[in-house]
Amino acid sequence: MSVKYYDEQKIFKLDSKDTSYVIKIFEGGYPLHLYYGSFIPDVNLTSFEKRHVYASFSAWPEGYEPYTFTPDTYPMEIGCNGGPDMRIASVQIRNADGNAVVDFRYDSHKIYKGKPALPGLPSLHANCDDECETLELCLKDSVTGAICTLIYTVFEKHSAMTRSMVIENASSKSFEIERAMSLCLDMNSMDYDLITLYGRHMQERDLERRPLAHGTQGIGSRRGSSSAAQNPFMALISRGGGEDNGEAYGFNLVYSSNYKGEIEVDYNESARVIMGINYDDFGWTLAPGERFYTPEAVLVYSDEGLGKMSRTFHRLYNDNLIRGEWKNKKRPLLVNNWEGTGMDFDGDKLFVIAKWAKETGIEMFVMDDGWFGKRDDDTSSLGDWQVNEEKLKGGIGSLVSRVKALGLKFGIWYEPEMISPDSNLYRAHPDWAIHVPGRKGSIGRHQYIIDMTRKDVRDYLFGEMSKVLGNNDIDYLKWDFNRNMTEAGSALLPAEKQKEFYHRYILGTYELMDRITSTYPHLLMENCSGGGGRYDPGMMYYSPQIWCSDNTDALSRVDIQFGSSLCYPASVQGAHVSASRRASYETKRNVAMWGSFGYELDPEKISEEARNEIKAQIADYHRHYDLIHYGDLYRIISPWDDPYRCAWEFVDENKSKALLTVLIKFRKESRNFFIRLKGLNADKNYRLEETGEIYSGALLMNAGLSLFDMPNADGYSKTFYFEEV
Ligand code: DGJ
Numbered sequence: 001m002s003v004k005y006y007d008e009q010k011i012f013k014l015d016s017k018d019t020s021y022v023i024k025i026f027e028g029g030y031p032l033h034l035y036y037g038s039f040i041p042d043v044n045l046t047s048f049e050k051r052h053v054y055a056s057f058s059a060w061p062e063g064y065e066p067y068t069f070t071p072d073t074y075p076m077e078i079g080c081n082g083g084p085d086m087r088i089a090s091v092q093i094r095n096a097d098g099n100a101v102v103d104f105r106y107d108s109h110k111i112y113k114g115k116p117a118l119p120g121l122p123s124l125h126a127n128c129d130d131e132c133e134t135l136e137l138c139l140k141d142s143v144t145g146a147i148c149t150l151i152y153t154v155f156e157k158h159s160a161m162t163r164s165m166v167i168e169n170a171s172s173k174s175f176e177i178e179r180a181m182s183l184c185l186d187m188n189s190m191d192y193d194l195i196t197l198y199g200r201h202m203q204e205r206d207l208e209r210r211p212l213a214h215g216t217q218g219i220g221s222r223r224g225s226s227s228a229a230q231n232p233f234m235a236l237i238s239r240g241g242g243e244d245n246g247e248a249y250g251f252n253l254v255y256s257s258n259y260k261g262e263i264e265v266d267y268n269e270s271a272r273v274i275m276g277i278n279y280d281d282f283g284w285t286l287a288p289g290e291r292f293y294t295p296e297a298v299l300v301y302s303d304e305g306l307g308k309m310s311r312t313f314h315r316l317y318n319d320n321l322i323r324g325e326w327k328n329k330k331r332p333l334l335v336n337n338w339e340g341t342g343m344d345f346d347g348d349k350l351f352v353i354a355k356w357a358k359e360t361g362i363e364m365f366v367m368d369d370g371w372f373g374k375r376d377d378d379t380s381s382l383g384d385w386q387v388n389e390e391k392l393k394g395g396i397g398s399l400v401s402r403v404k405a406l407g408l409k410f411g412i413w414y415e416p417e418m419i420s421p422d423s424n425l426y427r428a429h430p431d432w433a434i435h436v437p438g439r440k441g442s443i444g445r446h447q448y449i450i451d452m453t454r455k456d457v458r459d460y461l462f463g464e465m466s467k468v469l470g471n472n473d474i475d476y477l478k479w480d481f482n483r484n485m486t487e488a489g490s491a492l493l494p495a496e497k498q499k500e501f502y503h504r505y506i507l508g509t510y511e512l513m514d515r516i517t518s519t520y521p522h523l524l525m526e527n528c529s530g531g532g533g534r535y536d537p538g539m540m541y542y543s544p545q546i547w548c549s550d551n552t553d554a555l556s557r558v559d560i561q562f563g564s565s566l567c568y569p570a571s572v573q574g575a576h577v578s579a580s581r582r583a584s585y586e587t588k589r590n591v592a593m594w595g596s597f598g599y600e601l602d603p604e605k606i607s608e609e610a611r612n613e614i615k616a617q618i619a620d621y622h623r624h625y626d627l628i629h630y631g632d633l634y635r636i637i638s639p640w641d642d643p644y645r646c647a648w649e650f651v652d653e654n655k656s657k658a659l660l661t662v663l664i665k666f667r668k669e670s671r672n673f674f675i676r677l678k679g680l681n682a683d684k685n686y687r688l689e690e691t692g693e694i695y696s697g698a699l700l701m702n703a704g705l706s707l708f709d710m711p712n713a714d715g716y717s718k719t720f721y722f723e724e725v
Helices: 305-320 345-359 393-406 423-429 454-467 495-518 537-542 554-564 585-592 608-630 697-703
Strands: 003-006 011-016 019-026 030-038 091-094 104-111 132-140 145-153 159-171 175-186 192-198 206-211 215-220 231-236 248-253 259-264 271-277 284-286 289-291 297-300 332-335 364-367 411-413 476-479 522-527 544-547 573-578 596-600 631-635 645-651 657-664 685-688 693-695 718-725
Touching: 003 104, 003 132, 011 145, 011 159, 019 573, 030 104, 030 175, 159 175, 159 284, 159 305, 175 248, 175 297, 192 657, 206 284, 206 554, 206 608, 215 231, 215 289, 215 411, 231 259, 231 271, 231 305, 248 259, 248 271, 248 305, 248 345, 248 554, 284 289, 284 495, 305 631, 332 345, 332 411, 345 364, 345 393, 345 608, 364 476, 411 454, 454 495, 476 537, 495 537, 554 573, 554 585, 554 645, 554 657, 573 585, 585 608, 585 657, 585 718, 596 608, 608 645, 608 657, 685 697, 693 697
Parallel strands: 332 364, 332 596, 364 411, 411 476, 476 522, 522 544, 544 573, 573 596
Antiparallel strands: 003 011, 011 019, 019 030, 091 175, 104 132, 132 145, 145 159, 159 289, 159 297, 175 271, 175 284, 192 206, 192 231, 215 259, 231 248, 248 297, 259 271, 631 645, 645 657, 657 718, 685 693, 685 718
């Protein structure tokens, strides 16, 4: 059993693969957090519950002996606003009396097999009930009548768990939720470094590491999307810990809108981690009888540094986040016309690309932006999802049939959440653009955002998209989103509910994505947001792959792929070879093969030699598909450790195959160069395909592979494939 309750000690113990998480219900019903880390046996678990209680004027609750207990210094499962706990709050409710004091105490609990879905929200799932066990901890506030249920699910196969929260109004008056963080975790020390993934368009998910300091630090988004600026991922790693050593805790939020992840270190050198919907500019009115569900946070623990943490995330997401027909199905190798043609195309031009794709061994043609309305550049037509027959003579159907007759799959681009001021849709429904009264909306990429909180808007989009998706044999949909959200308000929401806008918006987007994917279950969705601006597990729930970045320059994109790999698996990473960037086709392919691979070019603009090279390189992609998509990733040399060269390796589950890629980003004078592989079986022997040489796993991992003769040139890369003999 992975969730146990010891009634006498009022202890809950949640064990996943190699970890334990311990909760104690303290006198008076306070839910204390005792421990999270490597597995511990069920012996004397309360031995470390005591904490300093005298600290900076800490108050104790009524009924307690002076200086015996205070929620200010004890580790809590929930940080209640307005009471003695002065640390960063994880829940704040403004009640009908106008104050925001809340005090949640234990009421009851439920333990059951399996994992519940969260209504309207993406979440991880159990493939069968035996995979997971769930604890629901029901807490009550006696004054507001609020009931707060903390939901914990542990995964038996992975060192991972999820946590979310439901707030219910069991009183006779409405109250307003001002803060409802999915995660609240009190760490017993501050001896950690915080790792986050910051970035921007074309440079997403760059790793940043800083020691925890007293006070508050963290990440967040106010852009209406999870955004490229800060990915909703944080890790704490013990000081001195690294890729293969130290304790690493990873936190990831299954959510695609404004979020916050914060850590406050207090004067007792303890760190409180919270993560959830961004409480800035957020409020949710809960009428009597209503419930509010938070998104869920994913927690992964590793006792062997960041590498093991990442591999746990990868397996967990492949097994328990990605769903539907494409879950374990081989994704088609695609060509997308965006970097090749932009919006300057017609049906014949696209057909030329498709024909080349077929001859080359590519499996799917994707038509990107510019096929609808009168869209020849980015100043118009978003929302007019009717085909431009001047470009595509005979409509979409004609192009789809021609492409299908070649034996290729067909994919199409949409940006459903946007509306151009210059569009028939906007002229007919100006109030469908999100806006606030009396202010002109700011424009981003010449476009407004459409109001996804509105059902009529979602019905329109579903109807228009269905005319295309339902009447044509379309296999793939690229769902784009290309601006920050400003003047965020809806014409339909009453004034007191405008604070609900951002969350209602993303619930609306999720609802439309759900409708599309359940109506067209065979459709492979690839999410995109100016590259990887919504590269989050919320989107991965609907889209088993996400366009990682518009940066297709292999030499800098590789950094983005390293950063993304901290928590996201290769299988979700859309990665393409394009013509317009630095590096050889060999290197572009070696980098793009680390993901859901494709091309993004106009074959008529590249040399015959390049076309022949592309044809030859595709075979390797097929050969190594399973190893890359479902194998274990080992970061051998990371860009954050070495600016000149990097290396990564995939090893299959049986440790019988390994693919190592080494890339020289910038030439440095020649020197000895040994690559020590990881994750092999020390007792097995492996044959290097290229030379036929046999190496022991122990030699490869301890002495290393000598690369003294590897060409030392900017942008040179090479793959090394090993198989057990
Ligand atoms: C941004 C995406 O990242 C690109 O791949 C492309 O689809 C453009 N949008 C089209 O406008």
